[in-house]
Amino acid sequence: METATDQSKMIMFGGSTGNTTVTVIGSLFFLDLTTLTWSKGVDAPQAESRLGHACAVNGDSFIVWGGKYFFLKKMNDVSFYEKSTR
DSSP states (O other): OEEEEOSSEEEEEEEEEOSSSOEEEEEEEEEETTTTEEEEOOOOOGGGOOBSOEEEEETTEEEEEOOEEGGGEEOOOEEEEEGGGO
């Protein structure tokens, strides 16, 4: 799970669940830093789910790169999401 902020919202994306069986997830959550309320965004497709990645916010774009997914395969890609559509 990684987080990024744009001064008004913190974005939390990806990570894993389970102790003995790892399931990589592509969940997306937003924390409104003014009201401290969480909202759920649209999950990423399974092929874009990951853990151990990095992310950042630039304007209306949420940028995710690197990390690992299914069977802990290393990813060497960059994904861009528009916050207004997620």
